[in-house]
Amino acid sequence: MNKIIITDSSLRDGNHSVKHSISLKSIKKYCQFADSANIPIVEVGHGNGLGASSILIGQSKHSDKELLTTARKYLTNSKLGVHIIPGIATINKDIIQAIDLGVDVFRVATHCTEATVSKSHIEFLKNKNKSVIGVLMMTALASVSELVTNAKIMEEYGAEGLIIMDSTGSYLPFDVAERIKALKEALSIKIGFHAHNNLGLSVYNSIVAAQNGAEYIDVCMRGFGAGAGNTPLEVLIPVLEKYDFKTQIDYELTIKEADNVMNYLIEEPPHISPVNILTGLNTLFSGFEKPIINAAKMNNLEYSSLIFELGNRKLVAGQEDLILEIASKMKHND
Numbered sequence: 001m002n003k004i005i006i007t008d009s010s011l012r013d014g015n016h017s018v019k020h021s022i023s024l025k026s027i028k029k030y031c032q033f034a035d036s037a038n039i040p041i042v043e044v045g046h047g048n049g050l051g052a053s054s055i056l057i058g059q060s061k062h063s064d065k066e067l068l069t070t071a072r073k074y075l076t077n078s079k080l081g082v083h084i085i086p087g088i089a090t091i092n093k094d095i096i097q098a099i100d101l102g103v104d105v106f107r108v109a110t111h112c113t114e115a116t117v118s119k120s121h122i123e124f125l126k127n128k129n130k131s132v133i134g135v136l137m138m139t140a141l142a143s144v145s146e147l148v149t150n151a152k153i154m155e156e157y158g159a160e161g162l163i164i165m166d167s168t169g170s171y172l173p174f175d176v177a178e179r180i181k182a183l184k185e186a187l188s189i190k191i192g193f194h195a196h197n198n199l200g201l202s203v204y205n206s207i208v209a210a211q212n213g214a215e216y217i218d219v220c221m222r223g224f225g226a227g228a229g230n231t232p233l234e235v236l237i238p239v240l241e242k243y244d245f246k247t248q249i250d251y252e253l254t255i256k257e258a259d260n261v262m263n264y265l266i267e268e269p270p271h272i273s274p275v276n277i278l279t280g281l282n283t284l285f286s287g288f289e290k291p292i293i294n295a296a297k298m299n300n301l302e303y304s305s306l307i308f309e310l311g312n313r314k315l316v317a318g319q320e321d322l323i324l325e326i327a328s329k330m331k332h333n334d
Contacts, residue, residue, distance in 0.1 A: 003246045004210055007041040007105075007218045008034055008233060009194070009225065010265070011071070012083055016047035016226035016287045017270065020060040024070045026265045030221075031074035033260070037253040039233075041081045041105050044071040047226065047287070048318070049083035049109070051094040056321060064094065068101045081105035083135075086117045088318075091124050099128060107163070108154075109135035111316060112142040115150035119157050126158035133192070133216070134159035138316050140170040140283045144179055148186045161190040163216055166205065167317060169198025169228055169280040173208045180212040192216025195231045197223055198280025200272055202231040203239060210245055221261050222269040227279065227286030229270025234258040278304055282311030291320045295327035306330065 011030060015022050027044065034042045044067050046052040046060045053060035060067075071080055082103050089095060098106070106125050108118045118134060125132045134154030139147055151162045164179060176193065183191045193209035193216070195202040206217050219236055223229030234257075237249050262269075275289050284292075284307065292310070296303040306327055315322060 009043045010220040012043040013225035027070045037250040043081040050089035072102045079104035112136045112139045115153040122157040133161040138167045139164045163192035165194040168283045169196030184213040190215040194218035196286040197228040198276045228272045228276035278307045285317040291323045299327040299331040
């Protein structure tokens with residue numbers, strides 16, 4: 001059996017879907033489950049990672065310190081992970097605090113063609129003997145060669161693994177296979193994959209990633225994540241086992257918790273809406289669903305027209321403020 005290292009992003013990516021309002025009580029309950037079920041890595045924090053709570057991006061109900069302290073208390077077997085975006089998370093304010101709070105795994109993420117901005121963050125963490133994984137986001141916007149080039153940069157800085165995120169939920173299985181194969185051939189570190197479900201392919205794409213050599217796979221319980229959600233933990237684990245991949249996750253506990261989370265963490269499981277499909281087809285960040293709907297309503301636009309325009313402009317995560325501005329200009333140009 002080939003071993004797959006699962007990272008559960010429910011308590012980080014899931015925060016996107018509830019406006020960064022996951023409670024400390026929910027963090028406690030979910031971490032108790034994850035630890036008992038032997039989930040290797042549990043990612044916790046604001047949807048956009050350390051230091052991201054702001055009026056512009058979205059204010060978190062709880063501080064990074066509160067979230068991480070709570071999670072650390074209840075994770076004794078599972079490793080505690082965080083998402084770091086250089087330019088949002090700072091070394092002196094955010095990363096040092098996370099180290100002091102006992103974070104185990106640091107995932108340093110950049111736009112797919114901007115890996116060079118990760119240098120100081122990755123090198124600082126490696127010098128502190130911390131586990132660092134490089135992450136390339138919005139990867140559907142880059143060619144295979146661009147992904148390889150940027151992945152190599154993160155490897156050179158000291159990343160011990162490299163994860164590509166299909167942040168837009170745009171990949172077809174062929175796209176996943178092509179990219180994972182290329183990265184496996186070019187790099188000597190572990191490769192991973194993070195899917196979104198805009199086109200209903202998150203589970204299949206994750207399986208294809210594993211079949212082509214990915215060793216890290218990201219999941220969320222009930223798909224709890226931005227937009228149409230992520231690869232659902234409770235579906236992927238048994239399917240991986242059927243394909244002869246090993247995760248060591250307790251599936252009996254997992255399937256029970258898939259029901260339990262509806263009582264404390266997830267109000268409504270993600271579903272694939274027409275907006276999700278169109279953002280996936282137009283390579284737009286999965287978390288743009290609500291800002292697009294709101295901007296379209298405010299400016300009396302068809303959301304499909306707005307999505308096509310945003311896709312042409314290649315907006316990326318973090319540019320939510322531009323959605324309303326572009327919608328307003330479209331209204332006045334009509």
